[in-house]
Amino acid sequence: MLKVAGILTVKGGTGCIVEYFGEGAESLSATGKGTICNMGAEIGATTSTFGYDDSMRRYLAATGRQDVVDAADKIAEHLTGDAEVYANPEQYFDQLIEINLSELTPHLNGPFTPDLATPVSEFRAKAEANGWPLEVEWALIGSCTNSSYEDLSRAASIVEDAVAKGVKPKAILGINPGSEQVKFTAERDGFLDSFRKFENARIFTNACGPCIGQWDREGAEKERKIQLFTLSTETLQKEPMEIQYYAFVASPEMVAAVAISGRLDFNPITDTLTNEAGEQIKLDEPKGYELPSKGFAVDDNGYQAPSEDGSSVVVNVSPTSDRLQLLEEFPAWDGKNITGAKVLIKAFGKCTTDHISMAGAMVEIQRSP
Secondary structure, X not given: OHHHHHHHOOXXXXXXXXXXXXXXXXXXXXXXXXXXXXXXXXXXXXXXEEOOXXXXXXXXXXXXXHHHHHHHHHOHHHOOOOHHHHHOHHHHOOOOOOOOOOOOOOEEEOOOOOOOEEEHHHHHHHHHHHOOOOEOOXXXXXXXXXXXXXXXXXXHHHHHHXXXXXXXXXXXXXXXXXXXXXXXXXXXOOHHHHHHOOOOEEEOOOOOOHHHOOOOOOXXXXXXXXXXXXXXXXXXXXXXXXXXXXXXXXOHHHHHHHHHHOEOOOOOOOOOEEOOOOOEEOOOOOOOOOOOOOOOOOOOOOOOOOOOOOOOOOOOOXXXXXXXXXXXXXXXXXXXXXXXXXXXXOOOOOOOHHHHHHHHHHHHHHHOO
């Protein structure tokens, strides 16, 4: 997806539906496809889609939704494109982009915009030409889409390899699991213990925090350039603007490798690291698991089903609470249009709805007594 963003830019998908197909698309996991579709927002796409296939069947079944698989299988031919379309894509699509996944190398996207895509092999020269700092202080694996079981398992394999070879990590590594189920299962299968072997690891709750710039980051008070290396595209512009932050986006494997090396220009494919014995070592290729062999598990996923008959349910909220309040009915519209309203914010350029909502929240905070 980082490659696609570099090709289409943040506006290239505007007004378009992006459809991924081909044997490369079929080889991806369902959670991998989910990440790609989620990041369609970074290219301005109306929506993104993959055809229904075996990886989706496996994921749905593994997460306890066999009934969805059974229903989808009955209409499977309608949940993907026609063979004729895929055989002659130039006739049916406005634009065709072909990417050979066997030749695709890791990318780093950023800073300040998710479409500035640089292959890791070219990053050092580009950083020097643009004056980007190269030392990394913080690295984050996780957001709502980039922290699946597969993501964590592959990143954990990088950390385990580095620890086994006596390499001391240089940067702080944050882990933000994508859900309570993923966190519980990753804990059970030892992946979070792998990250804890990383001397500077921080395991966060599975909630919004670092990936939207909402965190008390160590070192943030330093009045100097600070680099943040993260999986979340939202962080690119949400850190406090009084300090110049350099944020980059990469895969979970690359984030782990860069955190270990402490440098953005580290290329795990070709570069070596010096271990505590003074030896030069190379990191092995990451290994991971699409789905847990023991199945997903969770003690409490945080969901409480509503009562079948809620007519007698009373929600008690203290009238003096400064955190919660019941939503009261809005006054009925008087039939007249609003006039004389003031514009609170005008957004332009590389701005998402998240930026607008946060700006609106800040406006409300400033107005509050």
